Structures are given as structure tokens and as C-alpha cells.
Amino acid sequence: MIERRPFDTLGGADHGWLKAKHHFSFASYNDPGRMGWGALRVWNDDTIAPQTGFPPHPHADMEIITYVREGAITHRDNLGNEGRTEAGDVQVMSAGSGITHSEYNVEPGTTRIFQIWIIPDESGKPPSWGARPFPKGERSGRFVALASGFKEDTEALPLRTDARVLGATLKAGDTVDYTLESSRYAYLVPSTGAVEINGTRLDARDGAAIRDESVLRITAIEDAELVLVDTAA
Incomplete structure (x- = not known):
């Protein structure tokens, strides 16, 4: 079963800066x-104007993955973590027992991100944050685990849930x-390009x-960049 959800039919909001x-x-x-797909709870496609962003706000008991599609996002939190994640790269925040963070586009141009939330297997764990680069060449023609709750995915950012977030370029x-x-359960979104998945076409x-x-x-109909979540119920 593949249910296509065209981009122009998605719910949304226009806040000016976002x-x-x-x-x-x-x-x-x-x-x-x-309301979700398995343990996948949120997949937001955000376009953030230059010199704007999300001011400090709290989260708890959620695995929050940010995949930067264009530009860069700068993270700060009350644990003292700070980092800038560029296009094609990924950051993971395990909110755990509670964390307060901000996410700003301090760049001169627009930033575009996918923000993905997955329900953790356990609640109340200590919060954490991490980021890493994933050169697109490493995932050319294949899926690479970007963030994962599986120990065998040693190069991926750790998740506290029975899920993987994977990327591929075709x-x-x-x-x-x-x-x-x-x-x-799987959920697939082409960040760019167009593909056919088991006979169903998906555009960017x-x-x-x-x-x-x-x-x-x-199969790529056009050059494509893909993000896939594979999760338990």
C-alpha cells in the first residue's frame, strides 16, 4: 500500500518569516x-526567511530530526550545545526529560528544512543533541542511515526509537x-526531483x-534527493 500525498494538498501555515x-x-x-504513521508523528516542510527562526521553546520525550535541504540552521540549547547544520546534513535532538532550544536561520539567504519527530521507545531519558555532515556522494545510488536506533548503524546519529532516517541521491x-x-511503516519524501516508487509517481x-x-x-525520473523514515508501529 502506497498512499501518495501531493505537496499542494498538505496542511500548512504562513507566518511571514516561516x-x-x-x-x-x-x-x-x-x-x-x-495523526502519524507508526511512531512517526511529525514531518514538517519549513521555509525560513533570512535572519529569523524559532525562539527558545521547550520539548520533552520526542526524537526531533532536522534535515537541512537548503541554507543552514543554527541550534542553541540550555545544555550549552551550539552548532550550525548545512544543506544535506542532519541534526538530532533527543528531548528526553526536557530541553529548551532555539533554531535560527542566521544566513543571508532562505533556509529550507524537513523537521521530523519520532516518538521514543522510552520517556524521561536525559536530553541530548548532535549533528554531523553527510556528503551527498556517500549516498549516491543507495540509502545511507543518517539517524538510527539500531546499533549496527555505527555511522548514523543515534536515535532512542526503533526507527531509521535514511537519505539517498539518484x-x-x-x-x-x-x-x-x-x-x-515507511514514509518517503523526495527533497528534490521526481521518482517512481513501485509504480507510484512522487514529485518534489x-x-x-x-x-x-x-x-x-x-526509480528516478529526474535527478532526485530522497529522505526515508522506516519505523515500527
């Missing part, structure tokens, strides 16, 4: 049929397969909610 599209119910956008005409275990920033597909065969 233009947001929501793949799932979030803030003032409420859709009882889109040239037009290239195909990549991904095996999805039974009972797992469309979403695909996937279940009961043992193998995902993804």
Missing part, C-alpha cells in the same frame, strides 16, 4: 486521519531497492505513506 507545510496534524492544522534513470520488513516534496510492501523499488 512558511510551513505539514504532512501530519501539527499546531493549528488538524486532520484526524493524519541520477535520472537510476534505481534503488529498499527492503521493508513486515509490520514496519510529495509524501508517500507505505505499508505492506516488502520491497520498495525507486
Whole structure:
């Protein structure tokens, strides 16, 4: 089962400095049929104007992954962590028992991010934050784990949940397969380009909610950059 969710049908909000599209119910956008997908709770497509951003605010008991599509985002939190994450790179904040953070676009140009929230396996753990670069060449023609709750994914940022966030880049005409275990949930979004997944076309920033597909065969119609979440129920 693959349910395509076209970008122009997503809920959203325009705050001036922030233009947001929501793949799932979030803030003032409420859709009882889109409260999450397995443990995946939020997938926001945010466009942030220069010299603006999210002021300090708290979170608890959520794994928050930020995938930077364009520009850069600068993180600060009350644990003393500070870092700048550039396009193609990833940061993970495990909110745990509670953390207060800000995320600003201090760049001269627009920043675009995917913000992904996944429910953790356990609550009340100490909060943490980390970021790392993922050169796009390393994931050319294949999926690479960017953040993961699986110990075997030693190069990925750690998650406290039974899930992986993966990235891939494909040239037009290239195909990549991904095996999805039974009972797992997958959600795929092309950051750029267009692909066909098991016969279903996805254009840039469309979403695909996937279940009961043992193998995902993804062929690039155009050069494409992909982000995939594979999670338990």
C-alpha cells in the first residue's frame, strides 16, 4: 500500500518569516486521519526567511530530526550545545526529560528544512543533541542511515526509537531497492526531483505513506534527493 500525498494538498501555515507545510496534524492544522504513521508523528516542510527562526521553546520525550535541504540552521540549547547544520546534513535532538532550544536561520539567504519527530521507545531519558555532515556522494545510488536506533548503524546519529532516517541521491534513470520488513511503516519524501516508487509517481516534496510492501523499488525520473523514515508501529 502506497498512499501518495501531493505537496499542494498538505496542511500548512504562513507566518511571514516561516512558511510551513505539514504532512501530519501539527499546531493549528488538524486532520484526524493524519495523526502519524507508526511512531512517526511529525514531518514538517519549513521555509525560513533570512535572519529569523524559532525562539527558545521547550520539548520533552520526542526524537526531533532536522534535515537541512537548503541554507543552514543554527541550534542553541540550555545544555550549552551550539552548532550550525548545512544543506544535506542532519541534526538530532533527543528531548528526553526536557530541553529548551532555539533554531535560527542566521544566513543571508532562505533556509529550507524537513523537521521530523519520532516518538521514543522510552520517556524521561536525559536530553541530548548532535549533528554531523553527510556528503551527498556517500549516498549516491543507495540509502545511507543518517539517524538510527539500531546499533549496527555505527555511522548514523543515534536515535532512542526503533526507527531509521535514511537519505539517498539518484541520477535520472537510476534505481534503488529498499527492503521493508513486515509490520514496519515507511514514509518517503523526495527533497528534490521526481521518482517512481513501485509504480507510484512522487514529485518534489510529495509524501508517500507505505505499508505492506516488502520491497520498495525507486526509480528516478529526474535527478532526485530522497529522505526515508522506516519505523515500527
